[in-house]
Amino acid sequence: MVKKGRMAIFFLIVAIFAAGISYWAKPVLNDVNLGLDLQGGFEVLYEVSPSNEGDVIDEDAMIATTTALNERVNVIGVSEPVIQIEGDDRIRVQLAGVEDQETARELLSTEAELTFRDVDDNVLLDGSDLAQNGASAQFHEQSNAPIVTLTLNDASEFGEITTDISQRPEGENMLVIWLDYEEGDSYFEEAQKQMQGEEPQFLSAARVQEPIHSTNVMIEGNFTTEETRHLAEILNAGSLPVQLDELYSTSVGASLGEQAMVQTVYAGLIGIALIFAYMLLSYRFPGLIAVITLSIYTFLVLVVFNAMNAVLTLPGIAALILGIGMAVDANILTYERIKEELRAGKSMKSAFKAGSRRSFTTIFDANITTLIAAGVMFYFGTSSVQGFAVMLIISILVSFVTAVYGSRILLALWVESKFLNKRPRWFGVKEGDIDEL
Numbered sequence: 001m002v003k004k005g006r007m008a009i010f011f012l013i014v015a016i017f018a019a020g021i022s023y024w025a026k027p028v029l030n031d032v033n034l035g036l037d038l039q040g041g042f043e044v045l046y047e048v049s050p051s052n053e054g055d056v057i058d059e060d061a062m063i064a065t066t067t068a069l070n071e072r073v074n075v076i077g078v079s080e081p082v083i084q085i086e087g088d089d090r091i092r093v094q095l096a097g098v099e100d101q102e103t104a105r106e107l108l109s110t111e112a113e114l115t116f117r118d119v120d121d122n123v124l125l126d127g128s129d130l131a132q133n134g135a136s137a138q139f140h141e142q143s144n145a146p147i148v149t150l151t152l153n154d155a156s157e158f159g160e161i162t163t164d165i166s167q168r169p170e171g172e173n174m175l176v177i178w179l180d181y182e183e184g185d186s187y188f189e190e191a192q193k194q195m196q197g198e199e200p201q202f203l204s205a206a207r208v209q210e211p212i213h214s215t216n217v218m219i220e221g222n223f224t225t226e227e228t229r230h231l232a233e234i235l236n237a238g239s240l241p242v243q244l245d246e247l248y249s250t251s252v253g254a255s256l257g258e259q260a261m262v263q264t265v266y267a268g269l270i271g272i273a274l275i276f277a278y279m280l281l282s283y284r285f286p287g288l289i290a291v292i293t294l295s296i297y298t299f300l301v302l303v304v305f306n307a308m309n310a311v312l313t314l315p316g317i318a319a320l321i322l323g324i325g326m327a328v329d330a331n332i333l334t335y336e337r338i339k340e341e342l343r344a345g346k347s348m349k350s351a352f353k354a355g356s357r358r359s360f361t362t363i364f365d366a367n368i369t370t371l372i373a374a375g376v377m378f379y380f381g382t383s384s385v386q387g388f389a390v391m392l393i394i395s396i397l398v399s400f401v402t403a404v405y406g407s408r409i410l411l412a413l414w415v416e417s418k419f420l421n422k423r424p425r426w427f428g429v430k431e432g433d434i435d436e437l
Contacts, residue, residue, distance in 0.1 A: 006417040010410055014292060021299050028299070031306045034096060035082075035313035035387065038261040041096040042104050044249040048089045051243045057089055060133050064236035066091060069108060082311060084386075090247070096311070108244065114235065116161075117176045118168075124161050124175070129153055131215075135235035137228035140220070146228040148204075150217040150235065159213035166208045177203040177235070203234055264314055268321050272298075275328055283335045285426040289410050290331040290403070297327055297402040304394050315388035323395020326370065327403035333359040334408070335427070342429045348422075352415045356408055363404060367396050 048057055048065060055061075066083045069091070082094040095104055114127035134151035152158050165173050206219050223231070276294070279287035301320060305312065338355030346354065371393060378389035414420050420427075424434060 004417065006413045007419060010413040013410065017292075017296050021295070024303075025299065028302050028306060032302060033306075033309065033311045034261070035094070035311045035316070038313060039096050040251075041094065042249070042251050043092070043094045044105065044108065045086070045247045046091045046093070046108075046244040047247050048091060049243045049245065055132060055242075057242065060236065061242065062089070062091070064133070064233050065242055067230070067233040069093060091244075105246075105249070115178050117178060118165060119172050119174050119176065125152075125158070129157070130235065133236050135232040137225070137232045140218075145220070146223045146225045148219040148223070148228050148231050148235070150219065152215045152217060155213055155215045158215070158217070159211055162208050163211040166210050173208050174205045175208050176205045203231060261314075264317050268317060271321055272324060275324065279328065279331070282428060283332075284428045285414070285420070286331070286335045286338070286407075286411060287428075289407050290328065290335075292410065293331075293402045293407040294324060294327055296406065297399055298324065300402065301391075301395055301398050304398060305391065308390075308394075310390055311387065312391075313387045315385070316391040319388045319391035320395055323392060323399055326367070326396065327399035329366070330359075330363045330399065330403040331407055333363055334404075339427055339429050342424050342427060343434055345434055348418075348420050348424075349415055352411065360404070363400075367400055371396055 048062060050057055062085050066085060069083050070081060082092075082096075084092045086092055093108060114130070115123050116125035116129075117123055129152055131151040131153055136149050138147055138149050139145065140147050162175070165175055167173075204219060204221070206221070219231075272294075276291045279290045281287070283290065298320070301323065305316075310316075334356055336355075337359045338351050341351030341354045342348070344351075374389045374392040374396070378386050378393070381389060424430070
């Protein structure tokens with residue numbers, strides 16, 4: 001007797017996913033961050049070297065420099081810049097969507113100009129007065145509040161400056177920290193912007209209440225832990241007069257990027273359509289379930305990718321299509337095992353359980369080895385190689401959920417309903433191929 005309740009559950013699950021994908025597909029696609037090769041932009045590889053004798057380019061210096069570069073590229077309206085450290089002394093910058101590439105190149109290669117000013121914009125100190133990597137994010141010993149500590153080179157000079165500022169009227173006794181100060185800006189104008197909810201150009205404006213005759217300075221405020229870490233990195237970058245020597249650069253026009261995306265997506269759709277057709281012709285009803293789970297898989301991969309704020313590139317699209325192929329492979333292994341059990345004369349339920357169990361180990365081993373390979377590519381690779389590896393890892397993990405467990409759950413509902421009993425042709429098995437029939 002056919003159990004129609006399980007079939008109803010199957011159609012309910014499919015309907016829920018279909019409605020969800022139909023509703024969220026467009027927003028998800030619109031939220032995908034396209035990489036340099038898909039929307040055009042600028043890429044440059046720099047070698048980092050010290051400008052002054054005695055300076056050291058270590059890991060902290062490299063991290064501080066990338067933080068400063070990130071602050072700069074956001075000024076020119078770049079969405080999701082990709083700034084990566086490569087090796088011990090190289091930094092790769094990818095700016096998707098950049099049109100004025102010469103301005104971007106000039107802005108990136110200029111040394112960070114860190115200055116300490118009063119409210120009248122008079123320069124009192126600059127980055128050279130701050131010890132290398134002299135800024136750090138810490139916690140106040142008494143209140144345990146997040147603070148930033150600075151180590152200066154000359155205590156007497158800082159004592160003279162703070163003595164003068166501390167004697168000024170309230171509201172003017174401020175020591176303002178600027179990075180890449182632009183002429184025409186002023187503290188009061190930027191403070192007004194801050195009051196209106198806009199982002200000010202200065203990094204910090206600390207009130208000086210008394211003279212400070214010390215090389216160790218503490219900046220307090222309503223900071224979060226993340227804000228103090230970020231400010232410390234910016235200060236260290238500004239105090240580090242590094243030199244950026246361009247080793248390699250390339251640009252992709254917006255039209256070329258759009259053309260590449262269209263061609264890649266078009267090729268991907270053709271490939272996916274051929275895969276769907278093959279599954280339907282070879283495996284009949286299980287092939288239909290594979291098509292359903294593969295559609296869910298593709299949607300979930302993009303959702304996870306967006307949640308990670310990752311950038312989609314041409315290699316990423318290739319990894320997505322490769323992941324679809326691996327998901328199909330998992331379904332094929334399972335369905336072939338089930339067909340073998342059916343040809344051996346087992347019942348539909350027994351063939352389903354045995355085929356699913358026998359294929360699981362093979363699928364698991366194949367996914368683990370591919371995950372290891374993707375992990376190695378991500379760890380040792382750079383730029384587009386890492387993008388390919390990230391998408392491949394996401395694809396494998398999601399396909400394991402949908403192609404292995406999802407498709408088996410949906411197929412199990414039909415097997416348990418007994419509707420498929422005595423219908424081996426629905427699995428692509430002819431009655432004449434069954435041993436005991």
